[in-house]
Amino acid sequence: xxxxxxxxxxxxxxxxxxxxxxxxxxxxxxxxxxxxxxxxxxxxxxxxxxxxxxxxxxxxxxxxxxxxxxxxxxxxxxxxxxxxxxxxxxxxxxxxxxxxxxxxxxxxxxxxx
Amino acid sequence: xxxxxxxxxxxxxxxxxxxxxxxxxxxxxxxxxxxxxxxxxxxxxxxxxxxxxxxxxxxxxxxxxxxxxxxxxxxxxxxxxxxxxxxxxxxxxxxxxxxxxxxxxxxxxxxxxxxx
Numbered sequence: 593x594x595x596x597x598x599x600x601x602x603x604x605x606x607x608x609x610x611x612x613x614x615x616x617x618x619x620x621x622x623x624x625x626x627x628x629x630x631x632x633x634x635x636x637x638x639x640x641x642x643x644x645x646x647x648x649x650x651x652x653x654x655x656x657x658x659x660x661x662x663x664x665x666x667x668x669x670x671x672x673x674x675x676x677x678x679x680x681x682x683x684x685x686x687x688x689x690x691x692x693x694x695x696x697x698x699x700x701x702x703x704x705x
Numbered sequence: 706x707x708x709x710x711x712x713x714x715x716x717x718x719x720x721x722x723x724x725x726x727x728x729x730x731x732x733x734x735x736x737x738x739x740x741x742x743x744x745x746x747x748x749x750x751x752x753x754x755x756x757x758x759x760x761x762x763x764x765x766x767x768x769x770x771x772x773x774x775x776x777x778x779x780x781x782x783x784x785x786x787x788x789x790x791x792x793x794x795x796x797x798x799x800x801x802x803x804x805x806x807x808x809x810x811x812x813x814x815x816x817x818x819x820x821x
Contacts (some may be wrong), residue, residue, distance in 0.1 A: 695747030
């Protein structure tokens with residue numbers, strides 16, 4: 593099973609400021625990478641995914657992430673956050689051809705006016 | 706397209722009681738997953754079904770947890786008897802891996818279980 597580390601458990605940020613959420617994984621094989629968002633009392637929603645190709649992936653709501661194979665990282669960024677981005681964000685990894693996801697512990701983003 | 710449905714949304718029981726959760730996946734999705742999400746942690750896979758067969762239940766505590774998907778559609782997850790450490794959100798997800806460009810799992814809203 594994959595091991596996923598989200599380096600920040602909580603990230604407070606002011607509205608319209610940029611945010612970066614860090615994710616590292618441990619794997620010696622090729623992987624697929626995902627970021628999910630969880631709003632209060634809701635299920636997880638996919639923000640973006642990396643399967644192959646360009647290492648810079650764009651997702652919904654203005655988020656993007658960059659896959660760095662040498663550093664085994666998949667950091668999530670947004671140049672300008674809104675109050676509505678307040679949520680918990682999960683990084684997840686699966687081996688290719690293995691559909692099972694391993695999740696990080698999550699990063700809570702709190703956006704303040 | 707309707708999403709993944711789960712019920713109940715909340716459940717409070719006493720330890721040693723039994724409880725059951727229900728999940729209805731997105732229509733046509735062959736693969737169904739149950740996850741346990743303990744407060745402050747990421748979801749952990751409990752069991753994966755492909756149609757009505759179990760693909761992976763290695764993380765399911767089989768002495769107290771059971772799950773079934775008899776007709777390859779709806780699924781139920783049962784805990785009997787419950788322990789305090791079973792307090793968590795139980796998430797159901799489904800996917801259609803026939804569409805190999807997707808690899809996306811669609812999650813339901815979850816059932817929040819509190820064991821007292």
